[in-house]
Amino acid sequence: MELNNKEIILKKIENIVTPVAESMGLSLVDIEYLQDGGYWYVRIYVEKENEDITLEDCAALSNKIDEDIDKLIDQRFFLEVSSPGIERPLKKIADYIRFKGEKAKLSLKHKVNDNKNFEGIIVDCKDNIIFLEIKEQEIMEIPFSEIRKANLVYEFEEF
Incomplete structure (x- = not known):
């Protein structure tokens, strides 16, 4: 596959950014x-494993990478570094393992049962297959390679 x-x-x-x-x-x-709106953006989302990321963390990373990214991109752009938020994207197999038991929304590359979008609880992840409970006792097996986009779903508590 050739990259654009x-x-x-x-x-x-x-x-x-990674190192x-x-x-x-x-x-x-x-x-x-x-x-977006006539302006170019580079948005970088980072996190800490077991603690909250701070504004100072984001600013420090931005300062360290800004010049190198600026050399890479010809047009003007805004660099934004932030946390991924509570409805963070799920990009790697490790994310599904880490967030087992959490609610997620998945958008697939191809339709399954006439639908491309599913929401449910991440039950398991084995051999590149995501097990998603979409209804009580109804578990879908979704190959990781079929997922176009996915993110956690935050549910607000009712008072």
Whole structure:
């Protein structure tokens, strides 16, 4: 599969960000490179494994990577570094293992039972298959390679 220019830039940004983030005790969750309202953005989402990420963490990472990313991209852009939020994306197999028991929303590449979008509880993850309970006692087996996009779903408590 040949990569397009945007994918090449994303991969190069990942190669810049990952070692710097890891040296700071952060892990890279996702990168977006997109145009929004006439402006270009590089959005980098990072987290800490067992504690909250701070504004200072994000600012420090931004300062360390800004110049290298600036050399990579020809047009003007805004660099944003933040946490992925409570409805964080699920990008790797390790994410599904880590968030077993949590509610997630998955968008698939191809329809299953006339639907591409499913929401349910992550029950398990084995051999690159995600087990998602979509109804009580109804578990779907979804190959990781079929997932186009996925994220956690936060449920607000009712008072």
